[in-house]
Amino acid sequence: MIELHDVTKIYDGQTVPAVEDLTLKIEEGETCVFVGPSGCGKSTILRMINRMIEQTSGDVLIDGKDVRETDPNQLRMSIGYVIQQIGLLPHRTVAENIGIVPRLHGWGKDRVAARVDELLELMGLDPEETRTKFPAQLSGGQMQRVGVARAMAVDPPVMLMDEPFGAVDPIVRSRLQDEFLRLQREMRKTICFVTHDINEAIKMGDTIAIFTKGRLVQHGTPQEILSHPKNEFVKDFIGQDRVVKMLTLFQVHNIARPNPCIIRENELPDIGRKMQQEQAPVIFLVDDSGKPCGLITAEDLERETANGAGTERLKELAYSKRGAFIGGDLLLNDALSYMLEWDTDYLGVMNGRGLAEVLSMADIRECACRKEGDQ
Amino acid sequence: MSDLLKYMVENASIILNYTETHFSLIFSAVIISLLLWIPVGILISRNEKLAGIVLGIANTIFCIPSLALFAVFVTVPFLGLGRSSALLALVLYAMMPMVINVYQGIKIVDKNVIEAAKGMGMNSGQILKEIQFPLAVPVMFAGVRITVVMSTGIAAIAAYIGERNLGRLITEGLTRNNIEMILTGAILVALIAIFFDTVLGAFEKMLVPKGLKIRRSN
Known part of the structure; x- marks a missing residue:
């Protein structure tokens, strides 16, 4: 469970807060999608959860514990983190990339190798073929998969995903979304997922938090937000096809x-x-x-x-x-x-x-x- | 041509001796430069303010004509004529290509890779050792190659301040108007430069991480 209490972030040299008075609770096993136009503070919020950015005021708690009580590196080792550009180490093989966090945790070689294979399989990649490849030899979709596998390496209960499928074409993105939804149904991790794409938010989120100018406008299930948009901003952000989007919630x-x-x-x-x-x-x-x-x-x-x-x-x-x-x-x-x-x-x-x-x-x-x- | 060969054969022992001195000067200068300038480059990559100052100094030194720098050092009490002055000058000239390349090499590492690594809980020491340094190797090595080739040439000028190396063949050849002597010096200096560059090229291939050599195949 992730809780944010009255969290405000003002960057050095700025007067306008990037995030203002945010209070938000993400239940255990829930995927909460942060969505909003660029510059609305959604990535800043994500990065305050693993202390990549320190809040100016307010508290961030994971399972009731203030994140500032844990050493930042220890904290980050226990939280899965995926960014849009993935950031795979180009000089390391796929296996070495996925093995980074387990290695930081001091796992033995065999245990890491077994886990790498398990994750590659989970991600729909052939371990034999993929583990010794370098990032430059992977397609965009494969890189994103390896990025997600790397974040899940030590099976962290909390994952932060900053536009994790943003850098691939729509067809691959849709497939990655489906695969991740299928995994998440089994894993039930607590996930914060940032996107600027309302369709992705509707598809991926158990709940959606809509932000603008550093403020939370509405937080609710996709159905709540689609059927009862709180104000004109939310309505505009969802788009004219609001009702058709609602249909995407049903099979x-x-x-x-x-x-x-x-x-x-x-x-x-x-x-x-x-x-x-x-x-x-x-x-x-x-x-x-x-x-x-x-x-x-x-x-x-x-x-x-x-x-x-x-x-x-x-x-x-x-x-x-x-x-x-x-x-x-x-x-x-x-x-x-x-x-x-x-x-x-x-x-x-x-x-x-x-x-x-x-x-x-x-x-x-x-x-x-x-x-x-x-x- | 035959005169040149004749000269070389007749003066083989002194040429060999000069070559040895030339080699050893470059070698010492490069080793000291590596030990000194790589840490400096790493240091300034983590402090922008310091980087501005250090790179400014390196550029300024690089602009001083080598003959002038040698001459100035000769007047310094503890340096005087000979090896110390020559060595110091070479090390200072190496500052620009080495420090800049180490700095640039580290700076151009994809910041997303650093961001991801940090987000996974790697500390800054681990990031430097496991990511920034290996990824900076190609650019750093370019700096080392430039340094070595450049030092080979500048070392020859140290003959003016008493270094008994191949530069001496050139300077003496000039005063004696001895073409064979000049050519021998010039050719050998060039050969040493080419030799170093080739050896370092081979080293570079070994040191550049494999993942960086692979071009996207699909």
């Missing part, structure tokens, strides 16, 4: 409904009766192998039948939505994008090769309008 299977209505091609002439019978707003067409290949809504059916459309026309209609199928682990904002792309109010949710659930635009709207605290 399709959180709100999709089970038991979709299914029809085979040879049953198409019977479609009207079948839909009425099941009271379904949408029916999914399945080919002979059982693979879903399209959908027809009740409205479409009514309109087409009124126009006297035959089986062929219905089949053609269904096939025009052949891409309206998604996986259950997709985020709702992406699902919404699929709906717009295929011009449909319904999507089939796949479970492996089979159709498992149905997601409707109405469900998404309901989810977006749901108030904080409702389930």
